Amino acid sequence: MPSIETLEKFITVVESNKHDEAIELFYTEDSSMQENLSPPRIGRDLHLTNERLVLRRAKSLSSKCIRPVFVNGDHVVIRWVFHFDWKDGTSTDMEELTYQLWEGEKIKQEQFFYDPAQRIPKTNS
Template sequence: MSNLQNLNELNQMILSGQILDAFEKFYDDNVVMQENSQEPRVGKDVNREYEKQFVSNVEEFHSAEVLSTAENGDTTMAEWHMDITFKGGQRQQLNQAAVQTWKDGKIIKERFYHGE
């Protein structure tokens, strides 16, 4: 499968609510993930806990949409729009771009660009 095909499957799993399953399937054990210019999180265990915390803080996903995707060699990107209510009642419209670097069908690096 191409990196773009893997990205599309990853995105479909996220859209169907399988966020943690997608993480297990497509992320390398040594993945490095980063939000904007914050300090990177290194390793699958650390990032798994971050993802679990995010999911546990969501009260309701009203909608999520992949607006665009692209591929250039080992790099892919996905532009997202999400409408989420977090626990405690805070509803947010989130826009982000996620840029992934792939190796052997797994994401080894991912950086998210979004408003803070």
């Protein structure tokens, strides 16, 4: 079960838009990430590679935790709101719930729940 201090540090790093750093610091080496009902991606190195590819496409990013955060033993649910301004002049607004299984002070499994239609970038005027 994560300590409140660890959970708050995790949220702070994500809200600082250091998503890759959050993966390095707070995920187990063999962690899994799953988008909705897609097959999970396994392994922290794969998560890092994927996240860095996304971050390289972004001109700017805003990440916000919408509280409360729900904790029940090793399980945590967080509501996130993200705004991406992409280098190609488009933007994306995402709101999601993430369901996490923690192993001590690190995330072992994570599944994101969101409307896939949000992933379609909007043209900025």
